[in-house]
Amino acid sequence: MIxxxxxxxxxxxxNKLGLLATKKTIESGLYSERAEKLGISIVNPSEESNKRLSSAIHSFLQNGLKEEQQEAVLSAVSELVDExxxxxxxxxxxxxxxLNKRSIDVPxxxxxCVLTDVAVRALSGGE
Structure with missing residues (x-):
């Protein structure tokens, strides 16, 4: 997937991507290591922002969608855009x-979705 x-x-x-993921995923360095080989720079959220993001993900899984979870994600995105x-x-x-269809000012x-597209192309005989 990575x-x-x-x-x-x-x-x-x-060439310069922000990464939103759980703390464990970011700390694993898997995205950064592979990105470097492609000449891509990965920017991670600050430690505090990533704590809020990880908490929002876990809260979403336990309690369903809440406004504060969206705000944590949007705040992390804003921080990355500023970088x-x-x-x-x-x-x-x-x-x-x-995010639930919230408008974001960055791609x-x-x-x-990327993995799904790759799987569909592979199953249909495409590249």
């Missing part, structure tokens, strides 16, 4: 549901 997401971003000429990212990776499958690269 490689496919980064290849998608590269194909759209994104000059060209697009933001949704590196957790729950983030799109949390989003949804890792689940």
């Amino acid at each position: 490689s496919e997401t980064l290849e998608f971003a590269k194909s759209h000429n994104y 000059g990212v060209e697009a933001v990776i949704l590196g957790c499958t729950d983030l799109k549901a949390i 989003l690269v949804d890792s689940l």
